[in-house]
Amino acid sequence: MPDSGTSPLRSALPGTALRPPLPTGPSLPFGPGARTSVPEPAAAAPAGAGAATVPGPNPALDRIVRGPSGMGTAVLHPARREGPPVPSAAADPAAAAVPSARPGTEAAAAEGRPIPGLYHHPVPEPDPVRVAEVSRRIKRWAVDEVEAYPPEWEDQFDGFSVGRYMVACHPDAPTVDHLMIATRLMVAENVVDDVYCEDHGGSPVGLGGRLLLAHTALDPLHTTAEYQPLWAESLLSDAARRSYRSAMAYFSEAATPSQADRFRHDMARLHMGYLAEAAWAQTDYTPEVWEYLSMRQFNNFRPCPTITDTVGGYELPPDLHALPALQRVIALAGNATTISNDLYSYTKELKSPGKHLNLPVVIAEQEGLSDKEGYLKAVEVHNELMHAFEAEAAALAASWPDPRMLRFLRGVAVWVDGNHYWHMTNTYRYSLPDFW
Ligand SMILES: CC(C)=CCC/C(C)=C(\C)COP(=O)(O)OP(=O)(O)O
Ligand SMILES: [Mg+2]
Numbered sequence: 045m046p047d048s049g050t051s052p053l054r055s056a057l058p059g060t061a062l063r064p065p066l067p068t069g070p071s072l073p074f075g076p077g078a079r080t081s082v083p084e085p086a087a088a089a090p091a092g093a094g095a096a097t098v099p100g101p102n103p104a105l106d107r108i109v110r111g112p113s114g115m116g117t118a119v120l121h122p123a124r125r126e127g128p129p130v131p132s133a134a135a136d137p138a139a140a141a142v143p144s145a146r147p148g149t150e151a152a153a154a155e156g157r158p159i160p161g162l163y164h165h166p167v168p169e170p171d172p173v174r175v176a177e178v179s180r181r182i183k184r185w186a187v188d189e190v191e192a193y194p195p196e197w198e199d200q201f202d203g204f205s206v207g208r209y210m211v212a213c214h215p216d217a218p219t220v221d222h223l224m225i226a227t228r229l230m231v232a233e234n235v236v237d238d239v240y241c242e243d244h245g246g247s248p249v250g251l252g253g254r255l256l257l258a259h260t261a262l263d264p265l266h267t268t269a270e271y272q273p274l275w276a277e278s279l280l281s282d283a284a285r286r287s288y289r290s291a292m293a294y295f296s297e298a299a300t301p302s303q304a305d306r307f308r309h310d311m312a313r314l315h316m317g318y319l320a321e322a323a324w325a326q327t328d329y330t331p332e333v334w335e336y337l338s339m340r341q342f343n344n345f346r347p348c349p350t351i352t353d354t355v356g357g358y359e360l361p362p363d364l365h366a367l368p369a370l371q372r373v374i375a376l377a378g379n380a381t382t383i384s385n386d387l388y389s390y391t392k393e394l395k396s397p398g399k400h401l402n403l404p405v406v407i408a409e410q411e412g413l414s415d416k417e418g419y420l421k422a423v424e425v426h427n428e429l430m431h432a433f434e435a436e437a438a439a440l441a442a443s444w445p446d447p448r449m450l451r452f453l454r455g456v457a458v459w460v461d462g463n464h465y466w467h468m469t470n471t472y473r474y475s476l477p478d479f480w
């Protein structure tokens with residue numbers, strides 16, 4: 045059943061109205077190559093009214109949660125959504141029908157229907173001016189700077205709508221330059237997944253070697269003078285490595301050393317997940333549900349929300365990031381977003397060659413359920429993960445009222461919501477099964 049109550053996280057952090065960044069990282073502009081700056085569009089219009097007051101354990105927490113108020117401060121509340129989560133569409137096949145694809149219309153208002161019963165939070169329509177600018181710049185980067193894809197894949201690149209994706213996920217990015225950090229990484233991560241692992245020439249065979257060498261674009265080789273140039277040259281030898289190398293260079297310019305290290309660690313986790321998935325494909329092994337969930341905790345969106353502070357222009361200190369309670373919150377958020385992908389990409393993956401594992405498929409097979417029952421149980425798993433994420437994030441926010449912690453938690457939460465929005469509205473890429 046869809047929930048319609050207010051989530052604990054959003055009760056504790058209504059609008060997490062922290063001021064946009066007092067950057068602590070390197071100053072902008074950053075990254076190799078000159079980038080022209082465009083006038084910054086106003087932040088997306090906040091959806092709610094004034095900030096809520098939350099009884100807090102101390103006045104400082106209250107102030108942080110309440111955020112700035114008074115004339116002109118509305119803009120300081122990135123993507124506030126004061127309302128309760130929208131109950132998912134009624135179990136009505138018409139409501140779940142999928143509109144036609146509209147590739148190349150990145151800045152247009154988005155369509156799409158949520159999965160019936162899926163617990164989620166709506167987001168304001170991403171700022172179209174930012175979407176248009178990010179879309180323009182990312183294409184220039186992909187085509188001219190790193191040659192990420194051949195011309196015949198242009199429709200798929202446009203259909204991916206990465207500009208809309210990243211603007212929706214990072215409403216508190218202070219500038220388009222900041223948004224570009226996340227956008228390049230998102231494209232690079234998908235290039236590696238497509239051309240090494242999946243349906244654009246990827247294969248499980250030999251994946252470990254390819255991934256490890258690509259990982260050195262993120263975590264460089266330190267070796268002797270004889271071998272160093274050979275390695276450096278290898279980073280330009282395919283689209284995956286060129287994309288990782290360049291996206292990481294821009295990211296590292298903006299990130300503190302500890303943020304860059306955090307990201308490398310998250311990418312190593314991701315690559316370990318790819319390898320388990322590939323090994324199971326090679327041996328035709330269908331994992332138990334808990335085994336699948338373990339693999340998917342690594343083959344996961346985690347590296348995306350965890351850069352929210354770099355993209356927001358501030359730093360969550362490493363000691364706070366390492367807290368077990370925050371690690372659990374991050375893992376739950378990553379798992380909820382990734383299972384959401386399993387649900388939205390279900391029909392796409394059914395059509396792909398061979399057996400593509402995702403949570404509905406694994407549940408149906410391992411628990412002797414019909415396809416529909418497996419899918420609906422996967423929706424419940426997703427919802428439980430979302431509730432756990434929100435409850436634990438709210439508890440952490442209350443017990444650790446450091447403004448950077450609160451802003452980071454809010455950043456992860458809005459990333460989760462933006463990710464859902466993108467999946468729901470990406471009707472070029474995804475369509476819903478006929479289960480309602
Ligand atoms: C952006 C990023 C870090 C991606 C890494 C893992 C990944 C590609 C996903 C979590 C998405 O899952 P999937 O491979 O199933 O993607 P599609 O369903 O093909 O969109
Ligand atoms: Mg998928």
